[in-house]
Every structure is written in structure tokens, then in C-alpha cells.
Amino acid sequence: GRGFAVVADEVRNLAQRTQESTEEIQHMIEELQSSASEATNNMQQSQSVVERCLSSAQISTQKIEKAVASIDQVDGLLIHISSATDQQSAVSREVAGSIARISQCAAQVLETAQQIESGGFELGAMGAKLKTHTLGFKI
Template identity: 40%
Template structure:
């Protein structure tokens, strides 16, 4: 009876040892898989950090470009405003030239009339002088 008990106990011990061995192998396999998964996760995290860093650099470049474009737009707006003022000055100068030309035209008309009158007077005086000569 004791020998049967010892054999049964030995058999159970061996079965339990096999089960424990299997559990240890399963735990080791699961641990290896977990380590592998963590390594892949760390690699992906590193890749993500690199990409985020690159994206940050691109955003900084875009921000600088937008700032540069804004400055250029400001310069263009200032230049357009200055050109508008210059165009107004030119328009005023042209209007002044038109006014002066109009006045000159009136003066030419007056001078022409005066010249014709003087020419008539000179012709009349010439005729009078011709009478006295002969």
C-alpha cells in the first residue's frame, strides 16, 4: 500500500513537475514575445519621435515662409500706396499743365488778336506815311 502511495505520489510529482516545466516554458515564450513586442513598440516610438521632430521643423519653415510672405505683402502694399500718391501727384501736375496750356492758348489768342490789330495799325500808318512822302 505504501509503495502504491509512493508511486502515485511520484507520478503526481512528475506530472506536476511537467506541468510546472510547461508553465515555465509558456511564461518564457510569453516573456520573449512581450520583450519583442516592447522592442517593436520602442522602435515605432522612436520613428514617431523622428517624424514628429521632422514635422516640427517643417512647421517652423512654413511659419518662417509665411512671415516672409507677410513682410513682402506689407512692402507691396506700401509700394502700391506710394505709387497711388505718386499717381495723384502726376494727375495734379497734368491738371496744372492743362490749366497752363489753356491759359497759354488764351494768351496766344489774345496775342494773335493784338498782332492783327497792330498789323492793321501798321498798315494804316504805312499808308499815311506813303501819302506824306509823295
């Protein structure tokens, strides 16, 4: 009789500890799943930021290429104006037209430079945001 009661108490204690351990393991699994889900979300957000950065970089590259083309066009027009000023009064009307084209190109260069500046600010903000997102990752 008494030996059976001792064994029964031990079995109950073991069952209680097993239940507590099972609950603790379940809690750990839930925390791991939550952490994994959060890490996945952070990675997806980072990927989105990277994609926007790449898109902005491509747009900036295109704008820089346009600026270079505009500068080349302005350079060509300046050479043309230099030779045109040596010609007669009929040629001076042509020079006036060239100056108007230069003004238009300069406005385009200014607009492109403003767009590049705006893209640079946006790229900087995205870089800061990406840095903020990546600070949460631990290796």
C-alpha cells in the same frame, strides 16, 4: 519553465517593437514640428512681401495723383497761354513766364513718370517673389 521563457521572449519582442514604434512616432513629431516651423517662416516672409507690395502700391498711387495734378496744372497753363498770345507785347512777357512754368511742370511730370515706372518694376519683382513664395504652399 519553458512556457515562462516563451512569454519572456514575447515580452522582449513586444518591448522592442514598442521602442521602435516610439522612436518612429518621435521622428514623425519632429518632422511635423520642422514642417510647421518652415510653414510659419514662409508665411512671415510672404506677409513681409505683401506689406512691401502694399507700401509700393500706396507710393505709386501718390505718384499717380501727383502726375494727374501736374497734368491738370499743365492743362490750365496751356489754356492761359492760348488766351495770352492774342494780347499785346506786354502780355507776351507774361506768356514767356508761363512757358517757363510749363517747362518746369513737364520736368516734374517726366520725373514722376520715371518714378512710377521704377515703382512698377519694383512691384513686378515683388509680385514674382510673392508668387515664388506661395508656390511652396500646398492646400
